[in-house]
Each structure stands twice: as structure tokens, then as C-alpha cells.
Amino acid sequence: MDLGTPVTRQPLDTAFIERLQSRFGKDLHFGEAMLRQHGSNEAHFDVVLPDAVVFARSTEDVVDLVNLCVAAHISIVPFGAGTSIEGNAVPIRGGVSVNLSEMDAILAVHAEDFDCTVQAGCRREKLNEHLRDTGLFFPIDPGANATIGGMASTRASGTNAVRYGTMREAVLSLKVVTPEGKVITTARRARKSAAGYDLTRLYVGSEGTLGIITEVTLRLHPIPETISAAVCGFETLEGAVTTVVQSIQSGVPLARVEILDDMQIRAVNAWSKLSLPEVTTLFFEFHGSPGGVAEQIELVGMLAAENGGGSFDWSNLPEERARLWKARHEAYYAAVALRPGAVGWTTDVCVPISRLPECIIETKRDLAGASMPATILGHVGDGNFHVIFAMDPDSVDEMREVKALNARLVARALEMDGTCTGEHGIGIGKQDWLVQELGESVDVMRTLKRALDPQDLFNPGKIFSL
Amino acid sequence: MDLGTPVTRQPLDTAFIERLQSRFGKDLHFGEAMLRQHGSNEAHFDVVLPDAVVFARSTEDVVDLVNLCVAAHISIVPFGAGTSIEGNAVPIRGGVSVNLSEMDAILAVHAEDFDCTVQAGCRREKLNEHLRDTGLFFPIDPGANATIGGMASTRASGTNAVRYGTMREAVLSLKVVTPEGKVITTARRARKSAAGYDLTRLYVGSEGTLGIITEVTLRLHPIPETISAAVCGFETLEGAVTTVVQSIQSGVPLARVEILDDMQIRAVNAWSKLSLPEVTTLFFEFHGSPGGVAEQIELVGMLAAENGGGSFDWSNLPEERARLWKARHEAYYAAVALRPGAVGWTTDVCVPISRLPECIIETKRDLAGASMPATILGHVGDGNFHVIFAMDPDSVDEMREVKALNARLVARALEMDGTCTGEHGIGIGKQDWLVQELGESVDVMRTLKRALDPQDLFNPGKIFSL
Numbered sequence: 001m002d003l004g005t006p007v008t009r010q011p012l013d014t015a016f017i018e019r020l021q022s023r024f025g026k027d028l029h030f031g032e033a034m035l036r037q038h039g040s041n042e043a044h045f046d047v048v049l050p051d052a053v054v055f056a057r058s059t060e061d062v063v064d065l066v067n068l069c070v071a072a073h074i075s076i077v078p079f080g081a082g083t084s085i086e087g088n089a090v091p092i093r094g095g096v097s098v099n100l101s102e103m104d105a106i107l108a109v110h111a112e113d114f115d116c117t118v119q120a121g122c123r124r125e126k127l128n129e130h131l132r133d134t135g136l137f138f139p140i141d142p143g144a145n146a147t148i149g150g151m152a153s154t155r156a157s158g159t160n161a162v163r164y165g166t167m168r169e170a171v172l173s174l175k176v177v178t179p180e181g182k183v184i185t186t187a188r189r190a191r192k193s194a195a196g197y198d199l200t201r202l203y204v205g206s207e208g209t210l211g212i213i214t215e216v217t218l219r220l221h222p223i224p225e226t227i228s229a230a231v232c233g234f235e236t237l238e239g240a241v242t243t244v245v246q247s248i249q250s251g252v253p254l255a256r257v258e259i260l261d262d263m264q265i266r267a268v269n270a271w272s273k274l275s276l277p278e279v280t281t282l283f284f285e286f287h288g289s290p291g292g293v294a295e296q297i298e299l300v301g302m303l304a305a306e307n308g309g310g311s312f313d314w315s316n317l318p319e320e321r322a323r324l325w326k327a328r329h330e331a332y333y334a335a336v337a338l339r340p341g342a343v344g345w346t347t348d349v350c351v352p353i354s355r356l357p358e359c360i361i362e363t364k365r366d367l368a369g370a371s372m373p374a375t376i377l378g379h380v381g382d383g384n385f386h387v388i389f390a391m392d393p394d395s396v397d398e399m400r401e402v403k404a405l406n407a408r409l410v411a412r413a414l415e416m417d418g419t420c421t422g423e424h425g426i427g428i429g430k431q432d433w434l435v436q437e438l439g440e441s442v443d444v445m446r447t448l449k450r451a452l453d454p455q456d457l458f459n460p461g462k463i464f465s466l
Numbered sequence: 467m468d469l470g471t472p473v474t475r476q477p478l479d480t481a482f483i484e485r486l487q488s489r490f491g492k493d494l495h496f497g498e499a500m501l502r503q504h505g506s507n508e509a510h511f512d513v514v515l516p517d518a519v520v521f522a523r524s525t526e527d528v529v530d531l532v533n534l535c536v537a538a539h540i541s542i543v544p545f546g547a548g549t550s551i552e553g554n555a556v557p558i559r560g561g562v563s564v565n566l567s568e569m570d571a572i573l574a575v576h577a578e579d580f581d582c583t584v585q586a587g588c589r590r591e592k593l594n595e596h597l598r599d600t601g602l603f604f605p606i607d608p609g610a611n612a613t614i615g616g617m618a619s620t621r622a623s624g625t626n627a628v629r630y631g632t633m634r635e636a637v638l639s640l641k642v643v644t645p646e647g648k649v650i651t652t653a654r655r656a657r658k659s660a661a662g663y664d665l666t667r668l669y670v671g672s673e674g675t676l677g678i679i680t681e682v683t684l685r686l687h688p689i690p691e692t693i694s695a696a697v698c699g700f701e702t703l704e705g706a707v708t709t710v711v712q713s714i715q716s717g718v719p720l721a722r723v724e725i726l727d728d729m730q731i732r733a734v735n736a737w738s739k740l741s742l743p744e745v746t747t748l749f750f751e752f753h754g755s756p757g758g759v760a761e762q763i764e765l766v767g768m769l770a771a772e773n774g775g776g777s778f779d780w781s782n783l784p785e786e787r788a789r790l791w792k793a794r795h796e797a798y799y800a801a802v803a804l805r806p807g808a809v810g811w812t813t814d815v816c817v818p819i820s821r822l823p824e825c826i827i828e829t830k831r832d833l834a835g836a837s838m839p840a841t842i843l844g845h846v847g848d849g850n851f852h853v854i855f856a857m858d859p860d861s862v863d864e865m866r867e868v869k870a871l872n873a874r875l876v877a878r879a880l881e882m883d884g885t886c887t888g889e890h891g892i893g894i895g896k897q898d899w900l901v902q903e904l905g906e907s908v909d910v911m912r913t914l915k916r917a918l919d920p921q922d923l924f925n926p927g928k929i930f931s932l
Contacts, residue, residue, distance in 0.1 A: 110820065112711075112715055113818040114715075114819075115818070154660055155659075155660040155664070156660070157660075161658060165635075168658075168667070178910065182906050182909070183906075184905065184907040184910060185904070186904070186907055187885075188880070188885045188904075190816040190817055190848075190850075190883070190885040190888065191816065191818070191848045191849055191850075192627060192632050192634075192816055192848050192850065192885075192889065193621075193816060193885035193887065193888060194620055194621040194622070194671055194885075194887045194888060194889050194891045194892070195885050195886055195896070195899075195900055195903055196892055196907075196908065196911050196929050197668060197671065197672055197911045197929075198634065198667045198668060198670065198671050199910060199911065201664045202663060202667070202668055202914075204664065205660055205662070205663065206663055222717040245578075251688040289758070289761060291758070292755070292757070292758055295755060295757070348660075350656040350657065350659060352579040352656060352657070353578070353579055353657070354576065354578040354579050382657045382658050383656055414654070417655040417656070418656045419654045419658075419659035419660075419661050420661055421659065422656065422658055422659060422660060423658065423660050425660045426662055430661070434661055434662050437654060437661055438650075438651070438652070438653070438662065439651070440648050440649075441651065441652055441662075441665055442662065443648070444644065444650060444665060444918070445662050445663045448668075448917060448918075450917070451913050451916070451917030452910070452914075463662050463663075464662075
């Protein structure tokens with residue numbers, strides 16, 4: 001992976017270390033294990049250690065750390081749960097990793113306004129447990145139990161996005177520490193506003209390159225009166241995808257619709273102790289009033305039957321739904337576990353829904369000759385899907401092969417007016433593709449980055465190199 | 467209104483005029499009527515004439531005009547339908563107004579993907595007429611028959627936003643001519659993407675200050691199976707607002723809910739030849755399946771009855787609905803017409819929904835002593851409402867009085883964690899309030915503006931002065 005001009009890393013100088021020590025005391029770490037945790041990633045990228053790790057406990061901590069780093073010209077890389085998969089939090093130029101996981105307070109819930117404010121390090125499962133008694137929930141669900149700040153930074157989405165949108169729609173406002181050490185709030189709590197540039201949306205998806213998010217105000221949704229989940233196996237991949245496309249085009253407000261191909265089902269059966277038929281399968285979730293959900297299920301069931309779907313195995317028991325979605329959430333680990341000792345490489349494209357059948361079928365065909373296990377799964381209601389390769393970490397040939405398969409997949413998506421990343425972000429892994437996708441728009445992004453972070457200290461080398 | 471440091475306007479020099487003439491020929495205008503049309507506004511702001519008007523017919527025209535203006539250090543101000551109401555398109559520092567209304571082609575409709583691409587000058591009513599046979603519609607409806615480019619520029623919303631969102635959610639991608647004369651496309655056509663900074667959202671709401679939008683790709687929605695409209699009068703303003711808040715909090719997916727106070731109803735009756743009872747009134751629209759709409763109407767009807775609402779006068783006949791919404795759309799003109807010879811001043815605040823009853827009731831109380839007609843109306847499902855003052859254009863005292871009433875209203879909204887503009891934008895009129903609302907965030911906006919438009923030539927002096 002080309003990370004731009006190699007940067008010679010200098011060890012942190014003593015005076016800087018002393019300043020950190022005196023300000024952060026026991027929240028400052030240099031231990032090998034701690035550095036390794038912050039330099040690793042859940043994907044195939046090399047480990048690059050930070051020079052130090054600081055646990056922030058407040059926005060004021062972040063301000064002071066930013067001021068110290070900027071004065072000393074030291075890079076600063078925010079770290080949440082470490083679940084991103086394009087190397088988004090790997091400190092590739094060293095410097096200080098700032099761990100926000102201790103900033104996990106839920107600061108306010110305004111149930112009557114359907115919003116809440118949390119610290120950036122709060123994880124989504126904790127938030128939803130906290131909200132349970134209010135009748136509300138936070139729908140964005142990328143699978144991993146990520147931090148809300150991390151999810152905002154990568155513009156995460158996941159299984160519920162087809163109905164509830166992504167972090168782009170979910171974030172009402174952010175508190176951000178800027179490279180100048182200022183604390184800004186990007187918006188008020190009103191549901192809509194036309195007050196100046198949309199800074200909220202600028203920071204959502206900026207991967208820590210423009211400042212550090214310390215608080216997030218989120219839109220919440222009422223827990224639906226009725227929730228039903230269903231599983232349906234298909235004779236063909238094409239039949240499954242066509243069912244989804246026709247459901248969306250018929251205006252069915254699907255809450256979730258996930259595809260898992262035959263190999264992914266085999267992986268899930270083994271990992272999660274299920275016994276699903278090993279064919280391409282759709283996992284559905286329907287939200288609404290009892291009558292509305294019944295209408296949705298009837299229509300989708302009919303479309304599935306027309307497209308070679310088997311019986312609609314459905315349930316509205318919470319524990320069965322939970323078992324199903326737990327299996328879906330663990331699909332990544334299940335796929336990697338198909339091959340002992342493997343590491344995962346996940347792709348992430350998204351295309352206009354009309355092009356999805358073609359894109360996914362061509363991809364499946366391309367994977368047929370792969371020398372390692374490769375599964376397809378995805379949030380097909382959005383036109384978004386992934387391939388997970390279970391790769392031998394020591395094989396240069398396999399790395400080359402996966403790179404080529406990924407390149408063909410992204411090229412296919414771009415040809416169809418799609419994007420090189422539906423939800424994982426650019427990080428380290430998608431930088432060349434970003435330029436192919438958006439051309440001179442990337443120059444505008446660089447101009448914004450230079451204007452807001454002129455020393456290039458905030459998660460440098462991510463999204464693009466300056 | 468303080469427009470920052472006064473700028474001495476120089477007449478355009480002859481060489482520049484010759485270059486314009488040779489490039490734009492009969493699309494270049496200097497006539498008094500044409501200049502006046504582009505220097506006027508639908509509100510109370512002074513007329514400021516541009517030095518020239520150019521009608522653009524293509525993105526290439528805009529590129530060439532941008533390059534000519536930037537080289538000569540001449541301001542350039544985009545103009546669509548001229549329906550904005552914070553003076554957003556008034557060329558307060560002169561220069562060239564670029565009229566995009568001839569760029570009104572519908573370039574593509576991808577019905578199966580629920581999206582379309584239009585030139586910036588296409589008006590929303592034309593688009594919806596064009597879409598009719600596809601079973602889709604473009605829901606964003608600010609009342610005026612604005613251009614799509616203008617709506618994107620001010621982050622417009624209007625009556626359907628409570629259900630379908632604002633231009634923030636509706637715009638999938640933009641074609642923009644940057645101050646460097648580059649043509650960029652901000653996103654692909656996929657429904658979601660995590661590819662770099664969200665330039666689409668940065669330009670939406672930037673009021674022409676960062677570049678000129680020439681094409682817009684929009685998300686569309688299926689025309690609902692059933693549409694029902696209803697009108698309901700209330701004993702008290704509080705009862706009407708509480709009905710809306712309780713409906714929203716009960717999760718009713720209202721498609722439209724508009725409040726018109728007693729004086730606004732009087733205005734509408736006179737202007738649109740209706741005979742509604744002259745009390746605070748809610749206009750509703752419900753979208754969904756026949757069963758879903760029936761459920762919604764039943765629940766909202768019950769809440770209305772509990773809050774002093776009269777009978778629910780409803781209809782799903784297209785012509786009756788059209789008559790109702792035509793009356794709502796003309797409410798602004800109706801309010802100004804309450805007083806012959808008056809000009810309008812419209813306010814535009816938005817607060818968290820839980821604070822709406824308090825905000826609107828205090829406002830009504832404050833208006834009781836006003837010396838001119840002042841009506842309340844708004845998109846209350848979003849917490850967004852307006853006051854329309856019918857002001858004597860020649861009375862300095864009235865201007866002062868309205869300013870003070872507006873100031874108290876905005877201060878009230880900000881105290882409630884609301885915004886100084888729900889949908890009209892900052893333009894000329896809300897600049898001081900923007901700073902009160904977002905503090906040092908405005909400095910970040912200025913930094914972005916300086917980076918992208920270093921000569922401050924693109925709609926200069928709007929949103930903020932540099």
C-alpha cells in the first residue's frame with residue numbers, strides 16, 4: 001500500500017514527553033502492549049505503533065493534548081473501539097494515539113425530542129441499553145460494537161441504513177476540538193437548520209483528519225410497535241438480489257435486508273451453531289404497526305416466491321431475532337474462521353440499486369476462481385455489499401490475488417456509477433480509488449484539509465496524502 | 467443592516483465588458499429592468515443592482531464566466547427564480563449576476579433507482595410534472611416555485627420536510643463550478659458512500675459563496691398509494707401546537723402539518739377565496755397505504771379532539787387537496803396583502819419540538835402589541851415557524867419595531883437550543899444571529915470560504931463578511 005512520501009519518524013523529544021507526563025500522568029502510556037493495541041487493526045494492514053497513547057477523560061483533556069501536540073508538531077490520531085477496517089485509526093506516521101473510550105458518558109436524553117447527546121467514546125450497544133426504557137432506539141448498526149465518535153468519523157451505517165439512513169442522517173450536532181485547540185459545536189438541537197455551512201456533515205466522515213470529535217448529538221427513533229424478522233433461502237443469487245430490488249422499487253419500507261451467499265452461510269452455520277440451508281439467503285427485518293408489518297411480509301413473500309425463494313421462515317420473538325442478528329453481526333469473524341490462521345480483507349462497494357444484480361453476479365463469477373475462501377454479504381437494500389477474503393497473512397501471492405480481485409470489484413462498481421466505499425471509509429486502503437471516483441473533488445478536499453490542519457497533524461495520511 | 471466594510475463599487479472596465487460581450491453576446495444584459503430584476507428581492511432588503519447580468523446556458527458558460535470574473539476580480543452572484551427571502555441573491559457588492567433559469571433541462575430520470583439529475587435552473591413544479599408518469603415525486607416543497615439549484619443553495623425545505631427531510635437529505639450529488647474554474651462532481655449515484663469529505667453537504671446551504679451549482683442529482687420518492695388532506699380548527703393556539711407535538715411523539719409519520727394562526731387564516735380566506743373559520747388551524751397531509759393512512763387519521767383525530775380541535779375536515783380528492791395547498795403556498799402573499807402597499811418581512815426559527823408550544827405561544831403574546839399585521843404560520847412538525855409582518859416600507863419606526871420583534875423571537879429560539887433559520891438561510895439578514903448561534907464555528911466557516919474563494923468573489927458578503 002502506497003502511503004505517500006515516507007516520513008522519517010523521530011522519537012518524541014524529552015521535553016514533550018515531560019509536558020505530556022505532567023499533564024496526563026497515569027493516562028499516558030508507552031508500554032509495548034498498549035502501543036500495539038493502538039497500532040493494530042482488524043484487517044490486513046501492517047501494525048504501525050504510535051509513540052505514545054493518551055486516554056482522554058474530557059473535552060478539556062483533548063484540548064490540552066491538541067495544544068501540546070500542535071505546538072511540538074506531533075501527529076495526533078483518535079482511537080475509539082479499534083473496529084474500523086480500512087486502517088482508519090492506524091497511526092501510520094507515529095505520534096500520539098488519543099484513546100476516547102473512557103469518554104463514554106451519556107450526557108442527555110431528550111426523549112420528547114427524539115435525540116440524545118453522548119461522549120464520543122460511548123459504544124452503540126451501551127446507548128441502546130440505556131435507551132430501552134424510553135421507547136426509543138439508535139438504529140445505526142455497523143455490526144461491531146463501535147464507539148459513536150468512531151461511527152461518526154467514518155460515516156458508518158450497516159444493517160438498518162436502508163430504513164433509517166447512515167451517520168450522515170443520524171448526527172444532529174457535534175462537539176469538535178479543532179487543530180487550533182478551539183471547541184466548537186456545529187449545530188443546535190433543532191431538527192433542521194439553514195444556518196451557514198453544514199459543518200456537522202463536513203466532520204461526519206472526515207476520519208479524524210480535521211479535528212477530534214468529543215461529543216455527538218444523535219437523532220433517535222421510536223422502537224416500532226411490531227418487529228418481525230424473516231429468513232429466506234433462494235435457488236439462485238440472482239433471485240435473491242432481484243427480490244430485494246423489486247421490494248425496494250415497490251416502496252416496501254424494509255428495516256433491514258441482508259444478503260449472505262452460500263459460502264457465508266456455511267461460515268455462519270459453523271461459527272454461530274446454526275443449521276441454515278447452505279444457499280444464498282436473505283435476512284429481513286420489518287418494522288411498523290401490526291397491520292403494516294403484515295402487509296410488508298405478504299408483499300415481500302410474494303416477490304421472493306416469484307424469484308425462486310423458499311419458505312419465509314419468520315419470527316417476532318425477540319430472542320430468535322437476537323440469535324439471527326448476532327449470527328449476522330459475527331459474519332466477518334465467521335468468514336475469516338473458514339480458514340485457520342487467516343486474516344480478513346473486506347471490500348465495500350455500493351452501486352445504484354438497479355445495477356446491483358449485475359454487479360453482485362459478476363463478482364460472484366470473478367470469485368469462483370479465487371484460491372482462498374471468499375464470501376459475499378451485504379446491506380443489499382442500499383446497493384451495498386462486501387466480499388470477505390480469508391487470506392494467508394504470509395502469502396505474497398495471495399495478497400496480490402486479493403488486491404487484483406478487489407481492484408476489479410471497485411472498477412466494476414465505479415463503472416456502474418457506484419462508490420468505492422459504502423460505509424468503511426477511505427482510511428489507508430481506498431485512496432487511489434477515491435481519486436478515480438471523484439477526480440478533482442479530491443483536490444477540493446485537500447484544500448479544506450490544508451486550511452483546517454495546515455501542519456497536517458490530524459490523522460495524517462488518511463483519506464489522501466497531502 | 468451592517469454589510470461589513472463598505473466596498474467602493476467601480477464601474478466594470480471596458481476591456482472586461484468587451485470580453486463578456488464577445489463570449490456571451492445577447493446573453494449579456496445591462497438594461498435597467500434586467501438589472502433591477504436581479505437586484506431585487508421578495509423581502510424588505512434594499513435593491514442593489516448588479517453591474518451586468520449573464521444568462522448561462524451550459525456548465526461551460528458558467529466556467530467561462532467564472533474564469534473571466536476571477537481574472538478581472540469581479541464578483542459573481544448566482545440567480546435562480548429570485549424567490550429567496552433573506553436577500554440571498556442580492557448582489558450587494560455589484561459584479562455580475564449569473565442567471566441560471568435557462569439551464570432548466572431534466573437530464574436523466576432513473577426511476578428504478580429513485581433518482582434524477584436536473585440542471586440547476588429547473589423549477590420544482592416542472593420536475594414534478596415531468597415525473598408524474600413515473601409514479602415518483604420530488605417532495606421538497608418550500609412553497610415558491612423555486613429552482614432546484616437555488617433550493618440546494620439555501621438548504622430549502624418546507625411543508626414535506628417532516629416526513630421526507632430537507633435538501634440536505636434530498637441531494638445525492640452536485641456538479642459545481644469552483645472558483646478555480648474546475649467542474650467537480652461531488653458524489654456518485656449510490657444511495658450512500660463513505661468516500662472522503664461530504665462535499666455535497668458542504669455546498670448544500672452554502673448560498674453560492676463557495677462555487678456555482680450547475681447540476682443536481684436528487685433522491686425521489688414513490689407517490690404514496692393514498693394521500694389524504696385534512697383541515698382542523700382549534701379553540702386555542704396551544705391546543706393546535708400540542709396536537710402536533712403529541713402526534714410526532716407518538717411516531718405518526720405525518721407527511722405535512724402546517725399551522726396558520728387566526729390572522730393568517732383571515733388573510734388566506736381573503737386572498738384564496740376560502741371560508742375557513744378564523745381560528746388557529748392545522749393543515750395535515752397523510753401518506754401511506756389505505757390502512758396506514760386510516761390509522762394515522764384516527765390517532766391524530768383523537769389527539770386533536772383531546773386538545774380542543776374541531777371536526778376533522780378531510781379529503782383525498784386531488785382537486786380539493788390542490789386547492790388547500792395552493793392556499794397554503796400563497797400564505798405569504800396573502801399575509802402581505804392584509805395591508806395595501808405593504809412589504810413583507812418573514813422570520814424563520816426552528817426549535818426542538820418539545821419547546822415549540824412555549825416558543826410559539828410567547829411569540830403570539832409578543833405580537834399582540836405590534837402596530838402592523840403579523841401572522842404566524844409554519845412547518846410545525848419540524849419545530850419550524852415563521853412570522854410574516856406586513857410592513858409600511860416608508861416607516862422607519864415600523865422597521866425598528868419589526869427588527870426588535872424579530873430579535874426577541876430569534877433570541878427566544880436560541881435560548882431553547884433552536885436555530886435562527888430553519889430553511890431560509892442566512893443571506894444578508896441573519897448574519898449576527900449566526901454568530902450568536904454557532905460561535906467559533908463561524909470562524910471555521912470563514913476559514914473554509916477563504917480557502918475555496920480566496921478573492922471573496924462568490925456571492926460575497928453573504929452568510930458572513932470576511
